[in-house]
Amino acid sequence: xxxxxxxxxxxxxxxxxxxxxxxxxxxxxxxxxxxxxxxxxxxxxxxxxxxxxxxxxxxxxxxxxxxxxxxxxxxxxxxxxxxxxxxxxxxxxxxxxxxxxxxxxxxxxxxxxxxxxxxxxxxxxxxxxxxxxxxxxxxxxxxxxxxxxxxxxxxxxxxxxxxxxxxxxxxxxxxxxxxxxxxxxxxxxxxxxxxxxxxxxxxxxxxxxxxxxxxxxxxxxxxxxxxxxxxxxxxxxxxxxxxxxxxxxxxxxxxxxxxxxxxxxxxxxxxxxxxxxxxxxxxxxxxxxxxxxxxxxxxxxxxxxxxxxxxxxxxxxxxxxxx
Numbered sequence: 262x263x264x265x266x267x268x269x270x271x272x273x274x275x276x277x278x279x280x281x282x283x284x285x286x287x288x289x290x291x292x293x294x295x296x297x298x299x300x301x302x303x304x305x306x307x308x309x310x311x312x313x314x315x316x317x318x319x320x321x322x323x324x325x326x327x328x329x330x331x332x333x334x335x336x337x338x339x340x341x342x343x344x345x346x347x348x349x350x351x352x353x354x355x356x357x358x359x360x361x362x363x364x365x366x367x368x369x370x371x372x373x374x375x376x377x378x379x380x381x382x383x384x385x386x387x388x389x390x391x392x393x394x395x396x397x398x399x400x401x402x403x404x405x406x407x408x409x410x411x412x413x414x415x416x417x418x419x420x421x422x423x424x425x426x427x428x429x430x431x432x433x434x435x436x437x438x439x440x441x442x443x444x445x446x447x448x449x450x451x452x453x454x455x456x457x458x459x460x461x462x463x464x465x466x467x468x469x470x471x472x473x474x475x476x477x478x479x480x481x482x483x484x485x486x487x488x489x490x491x492x493x494x495x496x497x498x499x500x501x502x503x504x505x506x507x508x509x510x511x512x513x514x515x516x517x518x519x520x521x522x523x524x525x526x527x528x529x530x531x532x533x534x535x536x537x538x539x540x541x542x543x544x545x546x547x548x549x550x551x552x553x554x555x556x557x558x559x560x561x562x563x564x565x566x567x568x569x570x571x572x573x574x575x576x577x578x579x580x581x582x583x584x
Contacts, residue, residue, distance in 0.1 A: 263293070263296070264278065264279055264289070264293045265279075265292075265293040265294075265296035265297050265397075268293070268297060268394060268397060268398050269297070269300060269397065269398070269399075271398065271399060273368075273371060276371065276394060276395070276398050277373070279293055279294075279394050280373055280375075280387075280390075280391045280394055283387045283390040283391060283394065284375065284387045284391075286387075290390075294390055294393060294394065297393065297394060297397035298393065298397075300396075300397040301393050301396040301397050302396065302525070303396060303401075304339070304392075304395065304396040304400050304401060304402060304403045305401065305402050305403070305422055305423065305508070305512050306392055306396075306402075306403045306405065306420065306421045306422045306423070307324075307402060307403065307404050307405070307421055307422065307423045307424075307425060307508055308405045308407065308417035308418070308420060308421030308423070308424045308425065309321050309324075309404060309405065309406045309407070309425045309427060310406075310407045310417050310424065310425070310426055310427070311426050311427030311428060311429075311451075312428070312429075313408075314429065315427040315428055315429040315453055315454075316427065316429060316453040316454055316495050316496070317406050317407075317427050318342070318406060319453075319495040319496055320425075320427055320451065320453055320493065320495040320501075320504075321340060321342070321404050321406045322364060322495075323493075323495045323498055323501045324404060324501060324504060324505060324508075325338045325340060325364055325370055325404065326364065326498075326501075327501045327502060327504075327505045328401075328402055328505060329364075329367060329369055329370065331505075335369060336369075336401035336402050337369045337370070337399065337400045337401050337402070338369065338370045338371075338400060338401070338402050338403075338404065339370075339371045339373075339395035339398070339400035339402070339403040339404070340364075340370065340371065340372045340373070340403075340404045340405075340406070341373050341375060341388060341391055341392065341395070341403065341404070341405045341406070342372065342373070342374045342375070342406045343374075343375050343388060343405065343406065343407050343408055371395065371398075371400065373391065375387065375388060375391065388405065388420060389420055389528075389532060392405070392420065405417065405420065405421060417446070418446040419527065419528055419531045420528065422511075422512065422515060422521060422524060423448045423449065423508055423511045423512060423515075424446050424447055424448045424449070425447070425448070425449045425450075425451055425504070425508075426446070426447035426449070426450055426451070427451045427453050428450065428451070428452055428453070428463060428467070429452070429453050429454045429457070429463075430452070430454060430455070430457045430458065430459035430460045430462070430463045431457065431458070431459045431463075444470055444471075447488055448486065448488060448511050449488065449489055449491065449504065449507045449508065449511065450467050450471075450488060450489070450490045450491070451490075451491045451492075451493055451504055452464050452467070452490060452491070452492045452493070453493050453494070453495050454494060454495075454496075455492040455493060455494050455499075455500065456494045456497075456499075460492065464490055464492065467490050468490065471487075471488055471490075484514065484517065484518035484520070486511065486514050486518075489507045489510075491503045491504045491507055544579075545575070545576065545579045548578075548579035548580075548582045549575060549578060549579050549582065550578070550582055553575065553578055554575065557571040557574065557575055
């Protein structure tokens with residue numbers, strides 16, 4: 262049985278092996294993903310982002326528990342936790358995963374930590390591929406928790422259907438939201454640690470910002486989504502039901518308005534552009550003669566030429582080498 266067939270059959274070990282191969286960009290993984298592609302497009306992909314210390318891991322843990330406890334029917338959950346890369350091993354730093362220990366042993370939950378490996382936007386390069394693998398594997402909901410790296414977190418909006426932005430009282434997140442463009446990507450705001458002082462002030466600040474531009478209208482449609490603000494104390498499991506209900510409402514809104522298909526198209530466009538760029542770059546580098554790239558670097562460093570002129574020269578050289 263092929264690796265893709267094993268994933269479709271619900272083999273968790275095969276799924277874990279496939280994601281590892283995807284992270285390593287193995288040719289066998291690309292073949293498996295191509296076979297799985299017709300079986301994707303069914304999961305609700307939810308991104309959870311926000312500044313470090315806001316309680317994202319605990320919130321994801323509680324959302325997963327709520328989805329699993331829903332009856333009927335309980336939903337299967339895949340979790341991708343994107344962690345900073347270890348400077349020593351190159352792997353993910355797994356400290357936050359201990360907060361998800363409550364999910365250990367649940368056959369309806371699959372948790373995978375992935376290292377950013379230097380990717381901008383807080384998302385690992387292979388995250389999109391891992392989402393597709395989980396989708397094909399039959400998971401109803403896929404939760405992506407990002408590293409909380411700051412302004413570049415907006416990249417998650419290209420991968421998820423629903424984006425949850427987590428803030429906490431007293432951390433200045435309302436200011437960061439304006440700076441980082443977080444307001445534009447948030448489909449749901451969660452004010453976590455709402456038992457702490459300043460929670461109501463944070464809610465008021467977010468509401469004031471949303472009144473200035475928080476309504477999202479689908480292009481070519483009358484449908485409008487008003488970004489909700491949910492208050493939670495994830496460490497005590499409080500308010501989680503409201504978050505899950507908001508997630509479900511947003512997913513229903515996306516389907517009814519036609520925006521789900523629009524977002525999927527935008528995601529495919531972005532993925533094709535990235536793959537095309539990477540493929541063309543690899544082919545161009547392969548087509549260059551020995552030392553040509555290094556020579557171009559030396560000329561730019563010596564201020565004998567500028568970067569754009571050198572790139573044009575390298576492209577011409579690669580074409581000539583390729584006939």
